[in-house]
Amino acid sequence: MNIAFWIISAVAVLGAVLAVTLRNLVHCVLALILFFIGIAAHYFLLHADFLGTVQILIYVGAVAILILFAIMLTHNVTGTDGPRELLGLKWWSGAAIAAMLAVVLTRAIQGDKLAAALPAGDRAQSSVAEIGKALVGGWVVPLEAIAVLLTAALIGAVVIALEEIRKSR
């Protein structure tokens, strides 16, 4: 299983790096899909089967397609894009801030005792049945709340995107 962790991690990091560095926006989305699939594979590796499926359905199936539609609606299909200046500094100042954050977080994790913890053990059956029972049991109110949130987001997205058309009528 160790080798699986390293391969999936390499795929996820490669996808993330390509998603934020490639010039062609459509290629960026394809790299982002690679990253999402890597994260889903990590969920499967961590025995969170249902969450891995949810990740593929929502991110690869919905969010990536949504981003592709946004690119098609705002740019030429093969729109390209360059780096920007941050607060008057060169573009690499943002990358330097992110690299410093990575170093600080890594040092903090390495200095923590909890980080050396090993898994409690593998179990035979998946946790999908328990999740289903929890969702219609004690977690039914948060589930309904997120349903309302998604409905509000749907209506809000339509209202925001249609604003200019309504004004011009």
Next chain:
Amino acid sequence: MNIPLGHYLILAAILFAIGLAGALTRKNAIIVLMGIEVMFNSAILNLVAFWHYKHFAVPTAQLFAMFSIGIAAAESAIGLALVIAVYRHYKSVDVDEMRALKG
């Protein structure tokens, strides 16, 4: 599987930093949103890793992660609608050209 928890935490930290770099260094608002999605995913990966190593018996953390994914989906839908609205107004999605609030 004998990967210690720290490996997952460091992986998530690296992915978070990559997402932050994308959000900070790119001009296109859609790529900035993609960087935010990368950061979201690395945070949720942390949650699931802690669940696997510390509270494997109860599925609570998976529910938390699921709700986080749902909220992230709502966020990206609203964010992309805003990008389209801004594009209608400015005819551009360059974050450097959105300076209507600049004093």
